[in-house]
Amino acid sequence: MARLAILAGSGGLPPRLAAVDPEALRIGFEGVPQDLPEPVQSFRYEHMGTLFDALKTQGVTDVVMAGAMSRPPLDPTAFDPVMMQQLAPRLVAAMQGGDDALLRLVIAIFEEQGFTVRGAHEVDPSLSPTPGVLAGSPLSEAQEADLVRARAIHTALAPQDVAQGCVVENGLCLGIETIQGTDALLRFVSETSPHLRKGQGLLFKAPKDGQDLRIDMPAIGPVTVETAARAGLSAIVIAAGQTLVLDREALTACAMELGLSVVAVEV
Amino acid sequence: MARLAILAGSGGLPPRLAAVDPEALRIGFEGVPQDLPEPVQSFRYEHMGTLFDALKTQGVTDVVMAGAMSRPPLDPTAFDPVMMQQLAPRLVAAMQGGDDALLRLVIAIFEEQGFTVRGAHEVDPSLSPTPGVLAGSPLSEAQEADLVRARAIHTALAPQDVAQGCVVENGLCLGIETIQGTDALLRFVSETSPHLRKGQGLLFKAPKDGQDLRIDMPAIGPVTVETAARAGLSAIVIAAGQTLVLDREALTACAMELGLSVVAVEV
Numbered sequence: 001m002a003r004l005a006i007l008a009g010s011g012g013l014p015p016r017l018a019a020v021d022p023e024a025l026r027i028g029f030e031g032v033p034q035d036l037p038e039p040v041q042s043f044r045y046e047h048m049g050t051l052f053d054a055l056k057t058q059g060v061t062d063v064v065m066a067g068a069m070s071r072p073p074l075d076p077t078a079f080d081p082v083m084m085q086q087l088a089p090r091l092v093a094a095m096q097g098g099d100d101a102l103l104r105l106v107i108a109i110f111e112e113q114g115f116t117v118r119g120a121h122e123v124d125p126s127l128s129p130t131p132g133v134l135a136g137s138p139l140s141e142a143q144e145a146d147l148v149r150a151r152a153i154h155t156a157l158a159p160q161d162v163a164q165g166c167v168v169e170n171g172l173c174l175g176i177e178t179i180q181g182t183d184a185l186l187r188f189v190s191e192t193s194p195h196l197r198k199g200q201g202l203l204f205k206a207p208k209d210g211q212d213l214r215i216d217m218p219a220i221g222p223v224t225v226e227t228a229a230r231a232g233l234s235a236i237v238i239a240a241g242q243t244l245v246l247d248r249e250a251l252t253a254c255a256m257e258l259g260l261s262v263v264a265v266e267v
Numbered sequence: 268m269a270r271l272a273i274l275a276g277s278g279g280l281p282p283r284l285a286a287v288d289p290e291a292l293r294i295g296f297e298g299v300p301q302d303l304p305e306p307v308q309s310f311r312y313e314h315m316g317t318l319f320d321a322l323k324t325q326g327v328t329d330v331v332m333a334g335a336m337s338r339p340p341l342d343p344t345a346f347d348p349v350m351m352q353q354l355a356p357r358l359v360a361a362m363q364g365g366d367d368a369l370l371r372l373v374i375a376i377f378e379e380q381g382f383t384v385r386g387a388h389e390v391d392p393s394l395s396p397t398p399g400v401l402a403g404s405p406l407s408e409a410q411e412a413d414l415v416r417a418r419a420i421h422t423a424l425a426p427q428d429v430a431q432g433c434v435v436e437n438g439l440c441l442g443i444e445t446i447q448g449t450d451a452l453l454r455f456v457s458e459t460s461p462h463l464r465k466g467q468g469l470l471f472k473a474p475k476d477g478q479d480l481r482i483d484m485p486a487i488g489p490v491t492v493e494t495a496a497r498a499g500l501s502a503i504v505i506a507a508g509q510t511l512v513l514d515r516e517a518l519t520a521c522a523m524e525l526g527l528s529v530v531a532v533e534v
Binding site: 149152153156157159160162163172173174175176178179180184188191192193196 | 416419420423424426427429430439440441442443445446447451455458459460463
């Protein structure tokens with residue numbers, strides 16, 4: 001029988017998954033803030049061998065990584081034997097690359113240990129909405145035109161492993177998401193000189209081509225809505241089924257209050 | 268016989284063109300700062316008919332637009348007949364679009380009047396260097412790898428009329444130029460969280476696909492070098508023959524002092 005363990009970072013997502021699957025084991029990491037309800041079993045990154053044993057002993061078959069996990073400095077003198085002999089050399093090599101490389105390796109390591117690694121959207125499909133209007137009005141004709149342009153830009157870039165998001169306003173591209181993330185993109189857009197602004201653009205969010213949705217799945221939350229409003233945008237459009245909507249009630253309320261539309265479309 | 272008129276905006280480019288072609292007519296516009304040496308004939312945007320007549324009377328066959336031209340508010344009560352009857356409706360329509368649309372129309376209007384519109388790089392080919400190292404060392408192996416990635420991103424986006432520039436560092440894309448321009452891109456890169464920085468990236472500059480190089484030709488100058496250095500970059504790579512290098516002596520000196528390489532490559 002399948003049994004899930006939630007490997008928790010910070011934010012509201014891990015508690016939500018715990019509510020959806022109350023039988024799931026709750027795992028935290030020392031030095032990584034998390035808000036899971038008790039009981040939580042806590043481990044050190046240095047003791048991955050111990051973690052694998054604990055999960056297996058308790059019948060865990062599936063794991064989900066959720067929430068933001070910082071990278072605390074590792075203390076090599078504390079490595080357990082599995083970490084020391086099998087994992088550390090690979091992890092150190094991957095840490096030279098991007099965050100994606102490290103996360104891909106962590107997933108591979110859990111899979112080698114026999115666990116099925118699932119995405120948050122698989123544990124709770126309601127996190128990623130089906131096509132439709134989540135808040136505000138349906139898209140206007142001008143917004144639909146901007147969406148066409150945003151999707152063309154996204155499609156052009158997706159094979160390059162760039163651009164989970166972009167902002168288009170009245171046909172002009174005001175910004176393309178790079179590794180700094182959506183909030184940084186929206187702050188950049190908010191600093192655009194007024195003479196280049198021709199309306200109230202939209203933010204489009206979708207995964208890159210062939211992206212493993214268990215890693216860094218595109219996500220929006222109430223803060224995205226606030227930041228988009230401060231950047232003078234009128235809509236957020238997400239790829240249905242491929243984008244996490246965090247804290248959906250608060251997000252919807254925030255969007256209604258600020259006059260933003262939030263729409264999920266088939267991509 | 269060809270005779271040139273320089274339609275001047277601000278910056279060092281118009282005086283340089285005037286030095287290259289001392290016989291060229293020097294044209295300024297009221298409300299638009301420019302640094303041409305005298306004699307300069309000054310016109311109002313509202314008096315385009317008067318400008319056309321003056322150019323033709325003086326035997327002008329070719330025009331070059333150079334320097335940054337702001338868009339002062341037009342006073343319709345001052346329009347001359349040509350402006351009022353033939354140009355104003357088209358200009359007003361184009362002003363709803365992007366800067367490119369307006370500039371394309373201005374070029375078309377000058378061509379309809381029988382003038383040949385030339386780019387600054389045609390008037391002074393030395394403005395746009397041939398392939399080679401302009402300053403600093405040739406690219407390292409790591410920089411060559413980042414250049415390959417930057418060119419792939421540029422190539423993917425160029426058909427979308429986006430991205431005269433992008434920044435890549437150790438394989439990661441740190442920013443893509445949108446309508447805010449290169450300096451805004453570099454400021455954005457400089458604000459990247461240190462934990463996402465893995466080295467000293469490079470800026471790649473090249474025109475978009477099918478771009479009319481008489482309009483908004485990619486350009487770098489000493490300020491680009493300074494801003495790139497502040498953003499922690501180690502190199503600027505430009506498309507040879509398709510990118511203007513302004514104030515080249517100062518740019519080279521600045522790059523040497525700050526330890527940046529500036530390299531032109533065949534694109």
